[in-house]
Amino acid sequence: MKEAIEQVLKQLEELSVSSQKDVEEARVRFLGKKGCVTALMEQFRTVPAEMKREYGQKLNELKKTVTARIEALKEQAEATAVQLAPKQDLSMPGDPLEPGSRHPVSIVRQEIVDIFRKFGYDVAEGPEIEDDWHVFEALNFPPNHPAREMQDTFFVSTGHLNPLLLRTHTSSVQVRTMESQPLPIRVICPGRVFRNEAISARAHCIFHQVEGLYIDKDVTFADLKQAILLFAREMFGPDTEIRMRPSYFPFTEPSAEVDVSCNICHGKGCNICKGTGWLEIMGCGMVDPNVLEASGIDSKQYSGFAFGMGVERIAMLKWQVNDLRHYFENDMRFLREFTTATEV
Numbered sequence: 001m002k003e004a005i006e007q008v009l010k011q012l013e014e015l016s017v018s019s020q021k022d023v024e025e026a027r028v029r030f031l032g033k034k035g036c037v038t039a040l041m042e043q044f045r046t047v048p049a050e051m052k053r054e055y056g057q058k059l060n061e062l063k064k065t066v067t068a069r070i071e072a073l074k075e076q077a078e079a080t081a082v083q084l085a086p087k088q089d090l091s092m093p094g095d096p097l098e099p100g101s102r103h104p105v106s107i108v109r110q111e112i113v114d115i116f117r118k119f120g121y122d123v124a125e126g127p128e129i130e131d132d133w134h135v136f137e138a139l140n141f142p143p144n145h146p147a148r149e150m151q152d153t154f155f156v157s158t159g160h161l162n163p164l165l166l167r168t169h170t171s172s173v174q175v176r177t178m179e180s181q182p183l184p185i186r187v188i189c190p191g192r193v194f195r196n197e198a199i200s201a202r203a204h205c206i207f208h209q210v211e212g213l214y215i216d217k218d219v220t221f222a223d224l225k226q227a228i229l230l231f232a233r234e235m236f237g238p239d240t241e242i243r244m245r246p247s248y249f250p251f252t253e254p255s256a257e258v259d260v261s262c263n264i265c266h267g268k269g270c271n272i273c274k275g276t277g278w279l280e281i282m283g284c285g286m287v288d289p290n291v292l293e294a295s296g297i298d299s300k301q302y303s304g305f306a307f308g309m310g311v312e313r314i315a316m317l318k319w320q321v322n323d324l325r326h327y328f329e330n331d332m333r334f335l336r337e338f339t340t341a342t343e344v
């Protein structure tokens, strides 16, 4: 048996293999079920008792040595295989990179912003996580107004006097601007807003608004009407008419809702305007004196108007995409339709 062991060690030493296949063959030859090392292990049974100890050790060592050598050869062969693997063909054409395009909501928001910039408005922004003061209290919402309730508002923290919440409208930026900017103020505030609504074709829990605010001495309702008429004509075409319907918002008095003449049927009545010839685009009004005073503005000297519109709503009217969910799902087939509408 001693000789047999030496024989195996010699064979091992002489072993010269390079491919992974050869290494595997060698492994089977030495360590496989019918391999020479395995055969020696089986022969161990016939070794006389007094020599078992010595040969047991020898055989174990042999198995270790063989296994280690085969392992080393295997690693070597693997490394060589990687080296020899065909290199990437650098002359292959690259993956085509499609240029992205602006999102339809972004396109419309920019259009609204550009129109008001032309009229001399600055852009103001505020935080999406707001406090009760800026979203409700300073905007003259009575303490138990339904808009404050859980079913509308996502609260971030409750329980103290001025809870944190996700803003439900961009009117909060009005307040921040009045608190921090010198008068007169002429700003628009684009931004994302959040309401706890079930998602459907007509409602979403996230959407975008653009808020407008103008405060100066002697600002009147006529100024408001004129600003909105000019905006509507820039946005929907020079023949667009507007009409105002009395409405209610806690932060404006008087308040109105604004409709534009339907730019699809030009007032004749179609399914977009539901046969009325008019499309609702925004809420507006004269800033309530309480709101001015809450932000430290003297309501005897100053007056102003405010308005607020939904960006998705304007986009729907512009492109007749009547399911709000399309604006949030980022389906490439939908987004690609706006590639050509993008101005860089």
Ligand code: DAH
Pocket: 168, 169, 170, 171, 211, 212, 249, 252, 282, 283, 284, 285, 306, 307, 308, 309
């Ligand atoms: N904040 C209102 C809303 O989210 C929109 C609005 C209406 C804003 C009238 C105004 C306004 O500034 O005067 O529905």
